[in-house]
Amino acid sequence: xxxxxxxxxxxxxxxxxxxxxxxxxxxxxxxxxxxxxxxxxxxxxxxxxxxxxxxxxxxxxxxxxxxxxxxxxxxxxxxxxxxxxxxxxxxxxxxxxxxxxxxxxxxxxxxxxxxxxxxxxxxxxxxxxxxxxxxxxxxxxxxxxxxxxxxxxxxxxxxxxxxxxxxxxxxxxxxxxxxxxxxxxxxxxxxxxxxxxxxx
Numbered sequence: 001x002x003x004x005x006x007x008x009x010x011x012x013x014x015x016x017x018x019x020x021x022x023x024x025x026x027x028x029x030x031x032x033x034x035x036x037x038x039x040x041x042x043x044x045x046x047x048x049x050x051x052x053x054x055x056x057x058x059x060x061x062x063x064x065x066x067x068x069x070x071x072x073x074x075x076x077x078x079x080x081x082x083x084x085x086x087x088x089x090x091x092x093x094x095x096x097x098x099x100x101x102x103x104x105x106x107x108x109x110x111x112x113x114x115x116x117x118x119x120x121x122x123x124x125x126x127x128x129x130x131x132x133x134x135x136x137x138x139x140x141x142x143x144x145x146x147x148x149x150x151x152x153x154x155x156x157x158x159x160x161x162x163x164x165x166x167x168x169x170x171x172x173x174x175x176x177x178x179x180x181x182x183x184x185x186x187x188x189x190x191x192x193x194x195x196x197x198x199x200x
Contacts, residue, residue: 001113003031004064007038007080012047022051022058029105032064032115032170035094036075042084045094060105064115065170065187067098068139099135103169117172118191118199119165120145120180129169132162139167139187 005012020026030048035041051059065071072078072095081091105113106126136159141148145164149157171188175181178192 001029001031003115004033005030005038005044006033006066007035007041007044007077009038009040009043012044022055024058027058027060029060029062029107029113031062031105031113033066034061034064035077035080036066036072038076039080041077041080042090042094049097061101062105062113062115063098063101063103063134063170065139067095067101068137068170069095069098070139099137101134103132103134103166104129112200114169116168116170116188117174118180118189118195119168119172120189121161121165122180122195122198124165124199128162129165132166132169133159134166136163137166138163139171 002015019028022028028051034045034048038044048059048061052061066075066077072091077094078088078091081094082088085091103114104126105111107113112126141163145160145167148160152160168188171183171185173183173185173188173190174196175190175192178194180189180191180195183190
């Protein structure tokens with residue numbers, strides 16, 4: 001499991017050199033944050049997408065919180081694409097692809113791999129995560145959750161609930177204290193070891 005390459009091409013090449021190329025006995029989950037911050041996000045994401053396309057059973061990609069239009073505009077990937085391609089077309093194509101990358105990988109019904117962390121609803125089950133419309137996402141809604149639920153019918157509330165689960169999946173962080181609380185970063189929650197134990 002490899003996380004947070006953040007445009008560092010030498011790191012990706014070192015990992016593949018040291019750990020070996022993907023194979024039936026050497027599988028990889030790249031767990032988000034492929035771009036931003038580092039100077040080679042384009043090269044990193046192209047290599048990862050090519051590996052995933054060529055070896056889908058051996059290379060899996062999970063989405064991270066940096067695989068988002070708004071975040072990429074702030075942390076450098078948009079600027080990198082514009083410098084390398086002289087327009088925003090390629091950047092727009094990348095962020096469209098990002099919207100379809102899965103949020104979670106489950107390995108052998110034993111490992112739960114997610115970029116951010118657990119959820120505001122401690123009773124969520126993995127099957128519910130399959131209902132999330134990954135393409136309908138904003139990191140920080142105009143009206144915060146759960147206030148956004150007021151006045152919505154049951155279907156609207158379910159949509160907003162699933163959107164919040166996606167924010168949790170991408171932004172939540174562990175904490176040493178039990179319980180969960182709003183994340184100071186403004187999206188997701190912070191969750192304690194008791195929440196993790198119950199989820200597992």
